[in-house]
Amino acid sequence: MGTLQLTPRIITLFIGIALVLVGLWVGQNVNLLPVDASVNAPLYDQLFKVLFSIGTTLFIGIVGMVVYSLMRFRRRSGTVTEGAAVEGNLPLEILWTAIPAVVVLFVGIYSFDIYDRMGGMVPMHDHSMAGMETMHEPEASGPGQKTWAGISSVSVEGQPPVAAVPIEVTAMQFAFIFRYPEADIISGELHVPAGQPVSLRMTANDVIHAFWVPEFRLKQDIIPGQPTLLSFTATRPGSYPIVCAELCGAYHGGMRSTVIVEPPEEFANWVAKNSPVKATPASATLIS
Amino acid sequence: MTLSTPSNLADTQEHLRWQRYFGFSTDHKVIGLQYLVCGFLFYFIGGALAGALRTELLTPISDFMPREVYNEVLTMHGTIMIFLWIVPVVNGAFGNYLIPFYVGARDMAYPRLNAVAFWMIPPAGLLLISSYFLGGASQSGWTAYPPLSLSTAATGQVIWILSVLLLGGSSIFGAINFVATVLKMRRPGLKMMQLPMYCWAMLGTSILVLLSTPVLAGTLVLLSFDIVAHTGFFNPAMGGNAVVYQHLFWFYSHPAVYIMVLPAFGLVSEILPVHARKPLFGYTTMVYSIMAIVFLGLIVWAHHMFTSGTPPWMRLFFTIATSFIAVPTGIKFFNWLATLWGGSISLNTAVMFSCGFIVNFVFGGITGVALAQVPFDIHVHDTYFVVGHFHYIVYGGTVFVIFASMYHWYPKVVGRMLNEPLGQLHFWLTFIGLNLCFAPQHWLGLNGMPRRVAEYDPQFQFINQLSSAGALLMAVSTLPFLINVIWSAYRGAVAGDNPWNALTPEWLTSSPPPEHNWHGEAPLVHEPYGYGLKSPAAS
Numbered sequence: 001m002g003t004l005q006l007t008p009r010i011i012t013l014f015i016g017i018a019l020v021l022v023g024l025w026v027g028q029n030v031n032l033l034p035v036d037a038s039v040n041a042p043l044y045d046q047l048f049k050v051l052f053s054i055g056t057t058l059f060i061g062i063v064g065m066v067v068y069s070l071m072r073f074r075r076r077s078g079t080v081t082e083g084a085a086v087e088g089n090l091p092l093e094i095l096w097t098a099i100p101a102v103v104v105l106f107v108g109i110y111s112f113d114i115y116d117r118m119g120g121m122v123p124m125h126d127h128s129m130a131g132m133e134t135m136h137e138p139e140a141s142g143p144g145q146k147t148w149a150g151i152s153s154v155s156v157e158g159q160p161p162v163a164a165v166p167i168e169v170t171a172m173q174f175a176f177i178f179r180y181p182e183a184d185i186i187s188g189e190l191h192v193p194a195g196q197p198v199s200l201r202m203t204a205n206d207v208i209h210a211f212w213v214p215e216f217r218l219k220q221d222i223i224p225g226q227p228t229l230l231s232f233t234a235t236r237p238g239s240y241p242i243v244c245a246e247l248c249g250a251y252h253g254g255m256r257s258t259v260i261v262e263p264p265e266e267f268a269n270w271v272a273k274n275s276p277v278k279a280t281p282a283s284a285t286l287i288s
Numbered sequence: 289m290t291l292s293t294p295s296n297l298a299d300t301q302e303h304l305r306w307q308r309y310f311g312f313s314t315d316h317k318v319i320g321l322q323y324l325v326c327g328f329l330f331y332f333i334g335g336a337l338a339g340a341l342r343t344e345l346l347t348p349i350s351d352f353m354p355r356e357v358y359n360e361v362l363t364m365h366g367t368i369m370i371f372l373w374i375v376p377v378v379n380g381a382f383g384n385y386l387i388p389f390y391v392g393a394r395d396m397a398y399p400r401l402n403a404v405a406f407w408m409i410p411p412a413g414l415l416l417i418s419s420y421f422l423g424g425a426s427q428s429g430w431t432a433y434p435p436l437s438l439s440t441a442a443t444g445q446v447i448w449i450l451s452v453l454l455l456g457g458s459s460i461f462g463a464i465n466f467v468a469t470v471l472k473m474r475r476p477g478l479k480m481m482q483l484p485m486y487c488w489a490m491l492g493t494s495i496l497v498l499l500s501t502p503v504l505a506g507t508l509v510l511l512s513f514d515i516v517a518h519t520g521f522f523n524p525a526m527g528g529n530a531v532v533y534q535h536l537f538w539f540y541s542h543p544a545v546y547i548m549v550l551p552a553f554g555l556v557s558e559i560l561p562v563h564a565r566k567p568l569f570g571y572t573t574m575v576y577s578i579m580a581i582v583f584l585g586l587i588v589w590a591h592h593m594f595t596s597g598t599p600p601w602m603r604l605f606f607t608i609a610t611s612f613i614a615v616p617t618g619i620k621f622f623n624w625l626a627t628l629w630g631g632s633i634s635l636n637t638a639v640m641f642s643c644g645f646i647v648n649f650v651f652g653g654i655t656g657v658a659l660a661q662v663p664f665d666i667h668v669h670d671t672y673f674v675v676g677h678f679h680y681i682v683y684g685g686t687v688f689v690i691f692a693s694m695y696h697w698y699p700k701v702v703g704r705m706l707n708e709p710l711g712q713l714h715f716w717l718t719f720i721g722l723n724l725c726f727a728p729q730h731w732l733g734l735n736g737m738p739r740r741v742a743e744y745d746p747q748f749q750f751i752n753q754l755s756s757a758g759a760l761l762m763a764v765s766t767l768p769f770l771i772n773v774i775w776s777a778y779r780g781a782v783a784g785d786n787p788w789n790a791l792t793p794e795w796l797t798s799s800p801p802p803e804h805n806w807h808g809e810a811p812l813v814h815e816p817y818g819y820g821l822k823s824p825a826a827s
């Protein structure tokens with residue numbers, strides 16, 4: 001009798017383990033993301049895999065239960081039978097309150113950790129003033145100059161932090177304009193050095209836009225009246241689309257640009273070629 | 289009790305006279321059907337607009353309609369589907385039809401207010417559509433974010449605001465009525481914890497409506513001042529703040545998603561026990577989880593604003609609050625699964641659509657919890673991933689429940705059964721169409737396609753065409769449904785009073801019910817889900 005009572009439990013256990021394995025396998029092996037080209041992209045992908053695994057396990061499990069119930073407990077047409085008059089089961093209900101609570105708690109803590117590693121909890125520094133080396137808190141630049149959080153940069157792990165390349169982004173219907181204050185370059189494309197943090201200070205002229213680079217897994221709204229900051233470190237040389245992600249008018253779908261990630265030397269060449277400012281100390285920091 | 293008094297034919301005929309449905313009737317059943325038919329008309333308009341959007345998106349370039357028109361169509365689609373289809377139908381239509389039965393009343397608490405609430409909807413809808421012909425409809429999306437909403441199509445935007453204000457007012461009047469009816473109109477002897485679950489769902493929903501809709505109304509009035517009187521509440525160029533609008537807007541519009549889905553939870557809780565011949569599992573935890581969702585639903589709004597320059601602490605708070613909504617929501621789903629488990633389930637169309645709802649909603653809930661995580665959302669916010677998420681929830685969830693409810697209650701309302709094979713065809717076409725249309729959109733979002741665009745990167749063309757094919761299937765799926773509804777009204781099998789052998793009070797009267805709901809006294813149903821406990825007749 002003992003084994004008879006245990007059997008359904010053991011089966012359930014096995015099904016549970018199998019589901020988790022399937023979930024893990026799918027999460028690890030099914031790639032739904034574009035290439036990763038910034039320091040926080042691999043972190044994002046790590047989070048994505050975990051969420052994808054948990055989601056797959058839960059989804060298959062629940063769908064499996066629905067389909068199984070419908071087949072197993074199906075009433076043959078013509079018969080009139082009643083089901084078991086079970087109105088509830090407190091331990092069971094506590095169990096399925098606890099399971100989602102634990103899962104959600106785990107997901108929350110894990111994603112907080114990822115967010116922290118992406119630099120989300122680092123206080124924002126606004127080094128918007130052209131050529132200024134000193135960093136100051138947003139408040140320090142006065143109420144009119146208040147900048148709004150985006151996400152801060154993270155340096156490449158294992159490397160000492162380097163000063164970020166400041167770039168000013170202006171968004172308007174229907175284009176992005178990038179200005180390199182230190183080198184005094186204005187460009188329609190964003191050039192950034194690989195492996196070095198970049199800090200965007202973004203303002204909008206007319207309506208809300210959003211700066212999104214899918215390969216960087218980063219997005220920040222650009223809001224008229226309140227400059228926003230976004231910092232990142234690109235890793236993989238190449239060119240990637242910059243997409244406006246906030247409905248901004250008729251040509252919103254066409255509001256795109258390109259970010260070109262270059263090895264530091266090539267970036268330095270680009271700066272030198274385009275800058276009217278010749279080798280000032282300020283532009284030297286760009287290249288370092 | 290004498291429930292099976294033979295129905296008075298003359299009374300029934302009088303009750304069904306079609307002219308009543310075009311007038312100012314105060315009968316809750318007439319009003320419910322008015323909401324339903326009106327809602328379906330707008331659903332077809334909104335669906336045609338969606339078809340236009342999906343046609344434009346067949347190619348990466350903007351070639352089917354001018355870009356401005358695309359944005360108008362997009363705005364109209366969203367506004368119509370939310371404010372003129374989902375909210376009025378899942379609240380107004382089923383709420384008005386069912387709640388008086390469930391509390392054992394002959395009508396709603398304020399029948400005249402009820403009629404007023406309904407009659408605000410057709411003019412509001414016509415007003416909204418008329419804006420297209422009066423210099424162009426609003427182009428700023430259903431969210432109407434300033435400054436865009438201040439700088440495009442002023443007339444259209446003001447008409448949009450007026451229309452949404454009317455619809456919000458209608459929704460508030462309806463909510464007052466539901467709260468009063470559930471709390472005050474119960475038949476003597478009927479306790480709150482004996483009410484069918486849909487009453488609790490409507491109570492929770494109405495609380496959300498009453499707490500949040502006035503905020504939207506106030507916000508839209510300020511927005512209209514900005515447009516008409518050139519005030520600067522939300523206009524940064526005049527010292528206003530565009531992000532404050534987003535907070536106020538989402539303070540309504542996140543609860544609004546629960547206003548769209550809680551009633552659906554309630555309806556499913558009525559449908560499943562009947563066809564599984566089992567009591568609703570965990571009644572008490574269901575009630576508490578509805579109330580928990582109501583409470584949590586009020587404090588999660590900023591998860592729509594993770595990229596709006598939101599400071600880190602706020603991002604974290606709203607991540608945690610949003611994630612925790614999954615707990616009471618999860619309880620409800622496990623309870624439905626437990627209701628099915630061990631049942632004697634009839635696999636009819638109502639059950640198929642209800643189970644389709646469970647599957648789709650679980651999918652949308654999982655992507656929802658992912659979206660609640662700031663680092664995850666920063667990448668996919670305002671992309672097709674979000675479009676996929678909420679269509680799984682709103683279409684795969686609520687619309688599926690509306691269809692389940694059609695198959696379940698049609699016999700009561702019309703007195704004839706809907707045709708089953710046509711119903712199954714309808715279900716499978718809808719289910720496959722939905723998944724084909726919206727599953728690929730998650731991939732689009734992850735890989736770089738923003739939402740609300742008329743043109744896109746050519747690498748996304750094939751997946752967009754798949755999605756459009758799914759949309760076409762969904763459009764086709766309404767044909768068997770429409771044919772069924774019309775054909776069955778004349779030729780369907782006669783239903784009898786209680787074809788499902790259900791225990792809830794609306795079935796304990798004739799089909800269709802007489803003008804005052806019961807021929808005699810209202811029945812007292814202590815055990816609306818007492819399947820297997822006692823025979824249906826004894827109550």
Ligand code: HEM
Pocket residue numbers: 431544545546548549591592610611613614617652653654655656657658659660661665668669670674677678681682686
């Ligand atoms: C498990 C519960 C849910 C969670 C955790 C959740 C989470 C979210 C999050 C975080 C977003 C914002 C995504 C973004 O814009 O970046 C979102 C968007 C949305 N959700 Fe959900 N959601 C849930 C259930 C629902 C339900 C029940 C509905 C409606 C019935 C719904 C409808 C929507 C809509 C309409 C949007 C998009 C609004 C817009 O931007 O136009 N969601 N959801």
Ligand SMILES: [Cu+2]
Pocket residue numbers: 209210244245246247248249251252253255
């Ligand atoms: Cu845009």
Ligand SMILES: [Cu+2]
Pocket residue numbers: 541542545588589591592
């Ligand atoms: Cu929300």
